Amino acid sequence: MESLDTVLAAHRAYLLGWNVGASGGPDLLTYRSEVPHAPLNGVLRVTGCAPRDALVEACHRLHGVPRIWWAGPDSDPGTAEGLLSLGAVEVARLPIMTTTTGRATVAPTPAGLRISESTDPHEFVPAYARVSGIPPEGVPAAIDREKAFTGDGTVIRLAGRFEDGRIAGTAVAWLSHGLVTLYFVGTQPEHRRRGVGAAMTAAALDLARERGVRTAALTSTAAGESLYGRLGFGTVGRFRLLSF
Structure with a gap:
């Protein structure tokens, strides 16, 4: 099993691919x-970096877009509390979960469901946008960023x-830093x-297992923690998501 530091590095690498x-x-x-x-x-x-100085610089870099702060195990202790004292609002606490790919609980595939790689962002992005909260007016920008995605991984x-x-369902597998991290796992409401x-x-x-990757990671919602627990994932840390 990869270390928590490695899991966090892979997570940072994925989101920097959108930058x-x-x-x-x-x-x-x-x-x-x-x-x-x-x-x-x-x-x-x-x-x-002092929270107040971080806030000033981050507001400058991120002006004009909605944003969050991932206050987690890779930030200085007390970061969340420091930001809260400056007016931040905690919007969620997300469990960071991992498992070994060879030991995860087998999930049966629903009858008639075929899973394959998608190479058409014009079809794939609207599907995950519908269930992840990306507004319709944001879909074209998300498609553009998916097309231009560059990161330290696959x-x-x-x-x-x-x-x-x-x-009917989506999942993004991010292969980086020797592990697979999952994003945009979602099911259409119907x-x-x-x-x-x-x-x-x-x-x-x-x-991932077919490619020799042993560790899988994801950041779940609080509601999804029990579901992923049943699939063999265990919680190894938490992010506190903050907003100003």
């Missing part, structure tokens, strides 16, 4: 995608489809409660 602005140095690492969706713009880490976009051929999300997760883990 079109100045990311700064390791003391204040930011990313800006221009997509009007807070998780796709923000502050990844604060180390050795992105594989998986789409699950039933007989009608339309995307196909929920059929095991699609679990099947998409299992397909991503199978893909």
Whole structure:
């Protein structure tokens, strides 16, 4: 199992792949995608930088886009509290979860669901945007950023489809730093409660295992923590997501 530091480095590398602005140095690492969706713009880490100074600089770099602060184990202790004292609002606490690809619980594939790689962002992005909170007016920018994505790793976009051929579920497998990290695991509302999300997760883990990757990681919502726990993931840390 890879260390938490490695898991966090892979997470930073993925979000920096969306960046079109100045990311700064390791003391204040930011990313800006221009997509009007807070998780796709923000502050990844604060180390050795006073919260007030970090806030001033981050507001300058991220002016004009919704954004979040990932206050997690890779930031200085007390970062969240310091930002809260400056007026930040905590919007979520997200568990950081990992598993070994060879030991994850097998999830059955729903009857009729076919999972394959998607290479068409014009189809794939609207599907995950619908369930991840990206507004319709932000979809064109997200498509552009997916087309231009550059990062220290490999992105594989998986789409699950039933007989009608339309995307029912999505998952992004990010292969970087020796592990696979999952993003945009989602199910279209009309196909929920059929095991699609679990099947998409299992397909991503199978893909990683076939490539010799032993560790899988993801950042879950609080509501999804029990679901991923049943699939064999364990919580190894938490992010506190903050907003101003």
